[in-house]
Amino acid sequence: MSNKNLTAKIAQPYAEAFLEVVKASSCVNKNVDAALQVINHSQELKSFINNPILSSNLKKNILKKIFFSDLDRLSMNFFLVLVDKGRINIIQIILEKYLELGYKISSIIIAEVLTSIPFTPSQHDLLIDKIKIMTGSKQVRLNINIKPELIGGFTIQIGSKIIDRSLQGQLKQIASHLESDSYLL
Incomplete structure (x- = not known):
């Protein structure tokens, strides 16, 4: 199994869980796509997120500063949970899967x-x-x-x-x- 397939398998349950929480709270997070674009287009942010030497607290603080005004509370908390679980390094794939599932539900x-x-x-x-x-x-x-x-x-x-x-x-x-x-x- 390739590394990409393994990462996708790991990302899928996180994306599904995030979608379920969003549906249960009747929250609309229009800005998840925008956050994904920011991550996709910033090599510095990707390097920061993927740096295993940096502490979780530092990553959380920086993510809060970057996305505080753009993300709703639920989405921001999800990002912070990913930091705590050590999965922030696959946030791009998780958000892509989340959007894919959301689009599928919305046809x-x-x-x-x-x-x-x-x-x-x-x-x-x-x-x-x-x-x-x-x-x-x-x-x-x-x-x-x-x-x-x-x-x-x-x-x-x-x-x-x-x-x-x-x-x-x-x-x-x-x-x-x-x-x-x-x-x-």
């Missing part, structure tokens, strides 16, 4: 999009509309990441289905066809 489709350049607002809206038609879903959320290696175009992953409309993907397809037809030369 929101998550599409992972890799693009060579950022979409314009009209392209973004058009892509959401197309995915709604494809999936029959009423709500779609795009997780967009820029990947210049695609050269041009984009890829979309919805569950296990991948749609590759990138120049890199087309070049790989052409190379594959040329290799398979090499016996004709």
Whole structure:
């Protein structure tokens, strides 16, 4: 079992427990996604969270300072519990699983999009509309990441289905066809 799969298995029960507590308290934590984005985009914060030498109290104090105004009390307490349990180092995966479960309950489709350049607002809206038609879903959320290696175009992953409309993907397809037809030369 890979390290990523093991981490995901460890993160799942924490995400489920957090979701249950949120549902039981009728609390809406709109800012969990924003907190995840802060963590994802700050290498310094990730290094801090993952540093085993730093004390739990120091980690708690810093997390309180960073997220105090952005997170509700319930979410902040959850972060602090993760510090106490020694699981703050996998907070990204826990929050991703939490959001995934929440979206699933709310019937929101998550599409992972890799693009060579950022979409314009009209392209973004058009892509959401197309995915709604494809999936029959009423709500779609795009997780967009820029990947210049695609050269041009984009890829979309919805569950296990991948749609590759990138120049890199087309070049790989052409190379594959040329290799398979090499016996004709």
